[in-house]
Amino acid sequence: MDDELKEMPARVQLILKTIANPKRLSVLRALNAKGSLPYSELKSMVGYRTKNESGKFAYHLRQLRRQALVFPNKNEKQYTITNLGKLILNMVKQVEERSVVDSGQMYVRTSDMSIEEFNADKILQSLVREGRLPTELAQRVTGDVEGRIRKYETNHLSGPLIRELVNTVLLEMGQEEYRNRMTRLGMPAYDVQEMLTDNTVAGFDTVAMTVGRNVLNEYLLTNTLPKDVADMHMRGDIHIGNTAGWSLVPDTLFARAPDMLDGTASWDAQTPRMLPEGGSAPAALAAVLERVSWEASGEVVVDGLADAAQGMSSDELAGALSFIHHCGADVALRIPLESDDVAGMLAAYRDYSLTVEAPRVRVVVDPGRDGADRFADELAAISVAGGMVTVAGGRAAGNGVVDSSGLDTATKLHSMTINLPRLAYKADRDERYFRTLLSVRMAPVISALKERRKDIADITRRGLNPFLAAKTKYDEAGSTQLLVNLVGLREAVADVMGFAGEKTHRVCLDTIATAAGAAKRERRAGLSVDVCMIPSKGSARLVGLDGREYGKRKIPPAAWGAGYCQGRTVDVREAIILKRSDGMAAEIRETATLLGGGLYTELAYHDDTPKADIAESIRRLAPICGFTLLRRPPAHPAALRSGLS
Structure with missing residues (x-):
């Protein structure tokens, strides 16, 4: 040597x-x-x-x-x-790692990036602490796993490998519940590699966000939801949206801009550091709205913009909206047409919508007692220019959700959608059985939403959602509303069960009333629960699962690609000839009355639709229901589909 x-x-x-x-x-x-x-x-x-x-x-x-x-x-x-x-x-x-391998002893590469000698006691401790196994069962599992490890004589022992062996032993023992608690969440190495080499992935933030969402999705389905509810989602009986933020944030948040700006330091110690020294009003408004938008998975509907934007020029407000847009925040600004400086706020929004390619900030215009007649032309012009415009009386979001709590700050949980065509297939054209199945389906869905409400309340109290923690009381009646969403009502009633004519609308109303009745029983117990028909990103997924289960030929042709109907679509040509006494107007009112959580209605137009026609349709439809203006391609299969007729 x-x-x-x-x-x-x-x-x-x-x-x-x-x-x-x-x-x-x-x-x-x-x-x-x-x-x-x-x-x-x-x-x-x-x-x-x-x-x-x-x-x-x-x-x-x-x-x-x-x-x-x-x-x-x-x-x-x-x-x-x-x-x-x-x-x-x-x-x-x-040299150290090689000597460890050559020593003949077993060492483990741990998840905290270190190498340590294999110790079976750590498996036992993990089973008791993480999996909450009885000590005797944990000892049996540990002994079995240790025996297999020593039999394999592997030189590359790792934490994930040991956990795989533990889960295998638990499955062989029939302990599936304990196995779910011990499972390791993450993505296969192949999927990560594919994502890293995908040319469409834009930057580290996208990769990190995708991986994080996948872990939270898996955690929800394996560790949070009751097994029967998770299975219903996987089968296509229901669709659960916002899986990553299910236990963390609500879906829609209603709040007032002055509440966000007043006493900012008291509800978020981070926000004051984001604001520039000297605190220009546009920068302060933009920064606070962007920060609050993280406390909802969907829209943040903001009231009181006129008060918060007081003293701002139209250019300054447009600049603030552009900042919010580039931060990726989904914000809806509620503008009552009876408020001061409506013209200035709409002009600022029009300027913003012209400067960005695909606006994320929406305006929700409340026509009030005077109606939308005076600003119909301006709203039509904004929509044609690419802006996102919703017209709705009262407090409403762009997705159709309404808030009647009367509270300054309120949250909505609505990411649970029931697949009505699936129930209709099972009912085999029996209307009474169809509604019975719906009533039965409501129970586990509402139960899951109740547990979600508790989870969000708990994590909010721990500091994850500082604005909500300061401005809401989850125990206060109405501050958090649970909404069960219904999708595919038209397909279930007309296409699957075969109803036609006036009877179609009656069966639709009876179906909604059945779901609303189940929600009403929960309200008697002091819980704010209601039913809605709003867009769901899982609609196309449900169509695919139904096609796999019952055969593609049984799926209505219009549903392929577009998904099941979500709410209602009214074409501009229908709206222009619409009168308050018309049957369609009565149907919309009856439906919206039963759907206490909200009815999403689209006012659809096409590239070649004259602005004057769009403006006139706004004037006709505004007194009847809330709606969202939406441009559709001329050949779109859903262009003239009505969600209920």
């Missing part, structure tokens, strides 16, 4: 002798971990804390400097590890 050492270059010999001292290795590791450190802090980290030991530490540091393993930065009075020092540390790590 001495002969081999003598054959090495003198410099290599000196470096090996230098790092043979554990204290010098400790110095290198400390600098590698921290980047650079002052003399006194480095001395303390290595373990020399008394003045009597200063000489020893100085000696070790000199030896490292002589071999160019550390470098003193005299200007900053700090020490830094050199590239050679990092290379030596990496070599030492490889």
